[in-house]
Amino acid sequence: xxxxKTPKSGKAKREIEKRAPKxxxxxxxxxxxxxxxxxxxxNAVLTEIYHLKKDSAVRYTxxxxxxxxxxxxxxxxxxxxSLKTDCSIFVFGSHSKKRPDNLVxxxxxxxxxxxxxxxxxxxxKSMESFTYDKKLSPKVxxxxxxxxxxxxxxxxxELKHLKEVxxxxxxxxxxxxxxxxxxxxxxICTAVSSNRVFFTHCAMRLKKSxxxxxxxxxxxxxPSMDLxxxxxxxxxxxxxxxxxxxxxxxxxxxxxxxxxxVIQGKVGKIYVPDQQVGSVALPYKAKGLxxxxxxxxxxxxxxxxxxxxxxxxxE
Amino acid sequence: xxxxxxxxxxxxxxxxxxFDPLHHFPSPPTSREELVKECLQKGTVLVxxxxxxLFNLPSTEDIDGPLVKLPPPMTRLPREKHLPxxxxxxxxxxxxxxxxxxxxxxxxxxxxxxxxxWKRRHGYDRVNDDKDIPxxxxxxxxxPGEDPFVKRQAEKKKRVEKHEKNRLQxxxxxxxxGALPSHIQxxxxxxxxxxxxxxxxxxxxxxxxxIASMAAAATASGGKFDKKLVGEKPxxxxxxxxxFLPVVEGTGIGxxxxxxxxxxxxxxxxxxxxxxxxxxxxxxMYNVKKEKKRxxxxxxxxxxxxxxxxxxxxxxxxxxxxxSSKKGKSK
Numbered sequence: 233x234x235x236x237k238t239p240k241s242g243k244a245k246r247e248i249e250k251r252a253p254k255x256x257x258x259x260x261x262x263x264x265x266x267x268x269x270x271x272x273x274x275n276a277v278l279t280e281i282y283h284l285k286k287d288s289a290v291r292y293t294x295x296x297x298x299x300x301x302x303x304x305x306x307x308x309x310x311x312x313x314s315l316k317t318d319c320s321i322f323v324f325g326s327h328s329k330k331r332p333d334n335l336v337x338x339x340x341x342x343x344x345x346x347x348x349x350x351x352x353x354x355x356x357k358s359m360e361s362f363t364y365d366k367k368l369s370p371k372v373x374x375x376x377x378x379x380x381x382x383x384x385x386x387x388x389x390e391l392k393h394l395k396e397v398x399x400x401x402x403x404x405x406x407x408x409x410x411x412x413x414x415x416x417x418x419x420i421c422t423a424v425s426s427n428r429v430f431f432t433h434c435a436m437r438l439k440k441s442x443x444x445x446x447x448x449x450x451x452x453x454x455p456s457m458d459l460x461x462x463x464x465x466x467x468x469x470x471x472x473x474x475x476x477x478x479x480x481x482x483x484x485x486x487x488x489x490x491x492x493x494v495i496q497g498k499v500g501k502i503y504v505p506d507q508q509v510g511s512v513a514l515p516y517k518a519k520g521l522x523x524x525x526x527x528x529x530x531x532x533x534x535x536x537x538x539x540x541x542x543x544x545x546x547e
Numbered sequence: 548x549x550x551x552x553x554x555x556x557x558x559x560x561x562x563x564x565x566f567d568p569l570h571h572f573p574s575p576p577t578s579r580e581e582l583v584k585e586c587l588q589k590g591t592v593l594v595x596x597x598x599x600x601l602f603n604l605p606s607t608e609d610i611d612g613p614l615v616k617l618p619p620p621m622t623r624l625p626r627e628k629h630l631p632x633x634x635x636x637x638x639x640x641x642x643x644x645x646x647x648x649x650x651x652x653x654x655x656x657x658x659x660x661x662x663x664x665w666k667r668r669h670g671y672d673r674v675n676d677d678k679d680i681p682x683x684x685x686x687x688x689x690x691p692g693e694d695p696f697v698k699r700q701a702e703k704k705k706r707v708e709k710h711e712k713n714r715l716q717x718x719x720x721x722x723x724x725g726a727l728p729s730h731i732q733x734x735x736x737x738x739x740x741x742x743x744x745x746x747x748x749x750x751x752x753x754x755x756x757x758i759a760s761m762a763a764a765a766t767a768s769g770g771k772f773d774k775k776l777v778g779e780k781p782x783x784x785x786x787x788x789x790x791f792l793p794v795v796e797g798t799g800i801g802x803x804x805x806x807x808x809x810x811x812x813x814x815x816x817x818x819x820x821x822x823x824x825x826x827x828x829x830x831x832m833y834n835v836k837k838e839k840k841r842x843x844x845x846x847x848x849x850x851x852x853x854x855x856x857x858x859x860x861x862x863x864x865x866x867x868x869x870x871s872s873k874k875g876k877s878k
Contacts, residue, residue, distance in 0.1 A: 236715060237732040245730050252729030253628035260627050320627035342629050355579070378564040379593040381586065386568045395566075400624050403562050412602065413612025420590035430586055436594065445602040448595045450587055467625070475625035 251318045255479045259405040260339075263319035265292035267299055267326030274325045274333050276358050280455040281323055283359070284433070286372045288404070290317045299324060301336045302463060307345050315343045321401055331462065337397050341475045347467040349390075349397050351429075351459040359454050368435040368451055370417035375404050377415070377436070382423025390461045391423055398431075418450060424458075432456035558597055560604075561620025565593035632726040637717040677703065756780065 239245040264282050266274070282291045292313070300306025301324060310322060320343075324336040331352065338348040370376075378399060384391045402419050415436060422430045433454030438446035467475070489501040514521075557566040570589060606613040636644070643650075657674045659666045666674045683695040721727050750758070760782045764770035770782070792803050 233736045234715060234719065234733045235736050236718060237734045239730055248730050253631045255631060257626055257628070339625065339627075341625060341627065346625060375563060377594050377597055378562065379590045379597075380564070380566045381570050381589045381593065383568050383571045385566065396622075396624070399562060399564060399622065403564075406561075406620070408617060409614050410601075410617050411609065411612045411614055412606065415598075418590065418594050420586055420593075422586045422589070424582065430582065432583070432586065432590075434587070434590065438598075445599050448591060448598050450591050450594065452583075452587065456583075472625065474629065476623055477626070477630060478623070479630055 257406070259288050259403075260321050260400065261317065261319040262289040262401065263292065263313055263317055263322040264289055265299075265313070265322065265324055266295060267324065268295055268297050269327045270295075270325055271327040271333055273353060273356050274327050274335075277333075277335065277353050277356055277455065277457065278323065278325050280359055283372075284454065285401075285404075290319055301338055301345070301348050302350070302465065310338070311340065311343055311345065314340045323401075334462070335459075337401060339397065339400060341467075341471060344471075346471060346475060347393070347397070348463075348465040349394050349461065350463040351394070351461055354458040354460060356457040357455065362452055362454070364435065364451050364453055368416075368437060369453065370435050371414070373404070374414050374416050375407065375410060376402060377418035378402055379418060379420045380423075381420070382429075384423030384426055384429075385421075388423075388426050390427065390464050391429065393464050393466060394429065394459070394461055395421070417453070420450075427461045429459045429461070430456075431459055556593065556596055557621075558600055559621040560597070560600055560618050562622060563597060563601075564622070565597050567593055632724060634721055634726045634728070635724050637720075638713065 239248055262281075262285050264278050266278060270278075278291070282289050296309060298306060299309045301310060310324070314320065314322065320340045322336075322338050322340070324338070326334050326336075328334070331350075333353040333356075334350060335353055336348055336350045339346045380395055382391075385395045386392065398419075398421060415438070417433065417435050420430075420432050420434060424430050432452060433456065434450040435453040437449040437451060439449055441447040466472075489503075491499050491501075493499045555567075555569050557568065558564070559566075567589065601615065604615040604617075606615045608614075642648075653668060655668055656665045657668050658664075659674045661679065666672055668674055677696075677699055680696075680699075683699075685695075689695065718727065718731060718733060722733055727733070760770075763773055764782065766773070775781075792807065796803065
């Protein structure tokens with residue numbers, strides 16, 4: 233026996249609709265969590281990543297002992313959390329003697345692990361250590377510029393994977409229209425060697441130049457660190473093919489009564505219903521009407537009085 | 548729309564990303580600060596390139612600033628959830644398609660013939676409501692005993708059940724394909740173990756506690772030495788459930804055995820007797836009341852006027868007569 237369960241309130245229904253699979257997807261939410269042991273550096277890194285992605289990230293602060301992303305049984309907790317918080321990218325930090333200051337950045341597809349990249353953090357400089365003019369500080373949620381420098385990103389397999397994952401993590405919301413006044417920050421990733429990437433976050437100052445395009449100036453603002461690639465796991469081919477599928481372009485919905493004219497441009501037709509202007513009741517008492525009514529009444533009265541007078545006369 | 552491919556820089560405007568694949572560092576990089584400076588320099592160059600392309604796009608003016616329409620991104624990134632599958636057509640939709648039945652849009656307000664007003668189609672005070680029918684004419688096929696109004700309601704209920712069943716079937720078909728609507732979940736209800744259709748009732752918290760304490764006391768020592776869990780409440784009825792009379796009776800109040808048997812007998816008799824009135828008690832109460840009243844009247848006699856006196860006397864007499872007759876009957 234099956235029972236149909238539907239959400240009983242509008243709010244619950246809206247939340248469920250938000251989590252449903254859509255044709256065109258917008259920004260992915262990030263889950264930031266940690267393992268059994270973390271170091272000071274790692275804690276700082278995780279909090280700063282959370283601040284960078286404040287609107288679209290969830291931070292778990294408890295230690296999770298049974299999460300081991302690269303082992304076959306240790307992923308179930310991650311998948312459960314991804315299902316619970318509706319996050320499809322996670323950043324998992326852990327610290328051990330063998331892998332100090334370890335960050336595992338992973339993505340999920342349909343709440344199952346899609347791919348993983350493990351990096352170590354070195355030479356970390358936090359946001360507080362940079363001094364700059366506070367007016368330049370970037371706002372939360374603005375779309376960033378992302379720059380990748382270095383041939384390593386094309387030649388080395390692991391760096392290629394890291395590039396893709398970093399792009400996914402840093403890009404923010406997918407928008408069609410962008411407000412040019414709201415561009416404030418940029419992420420710069422440089423492949424220093426075949427396994428080391430220098431990552432930094434800068435605020436942008438737009439200076440007046442002669443043309444429409446302003447001159448850009450970068451001021452280092454945010455966290456800067458060296459990422460050392462340790463391990464990575466590429467996605468399964470079949471899963472990858474399925475995840476890369478895009479929806480076919482839907483035929484644009486026909487807008488009625490709108491046509492394009494070469495000379496006039498966009499032309500629309502408006503159909504106005506038949507209006508009886510004379511017979512509509514007015515919402516206010518028109519002065520003219522009042523006067524008319526008064527006059528009509530007076531006339532009526534005089535008519536009434538006249539016959540009476542006549543009668544008297546006759547009598 | 549890769550944008551500028553000058554100097555082999557790849558620019559993805561959809562993501563505001565720039566990639567320089569040609570740069571390579573002289574190994575080893577000199578010092579940390581030199582490295583940082585060089586990275587920032589190269590970064591500035593790339594960011595400038597993106598900005599060039601960006602600001603040259605056609606822009607519309609908005610209150611907050613110029614808006615540009617970004618081109619779709621070049622680099623493909625994996626989706627986070629699968630593509631939504633199209634819903635399979637329901638049984639009615641298939642039938643309608645086969646027959647060529649088109650869906651006609653219905654008005655929300657319909658003219659009601661009976662009252663001559665415009666009423667809504669569904670909801671409160673609707674058109675053609677079952678409870679608004681005053682008269683149902685009898686047909687030749689009707690049996691004399693049955694209520695046509697009840698019959699109409701029963702038919703409606705059956706129809707509604709059939710619709711619900713069909714809806715469930717449609718949803719099951721959709722779930723098989725994997726295209727269940729996002730706000731609906733199909734949950735399996737518990738199967739009844741017995742042959743009846745009723746689902747087993749969920750035991751309430753108090754019921755469970757009672758049952759648990761009963762089970763705990765079912766040991767040889769009556770559950771006295773069991774370890775109690777944190778938060779478990781102590782039993783309501785501790786200790787002995789049966790009371791036995793002592794073998795040797797001490798001096799004191801009275802025979803306990805006599806009291807016990809009296810109690811039992813009284814209970815039995817009271818259950819079987821039909822007269823609820825305790826006659827002796829009623830008579831005693833009445834007599835006591837009467838005495839009191841007489842005393843009060845004698846006291847008031849001197850104070851009250853002569854007019855009121857005789858009437859009251861008469862009433863009292865009648866009551867007396869009634870009481871005496873009752874007495875006779877009961878005994």
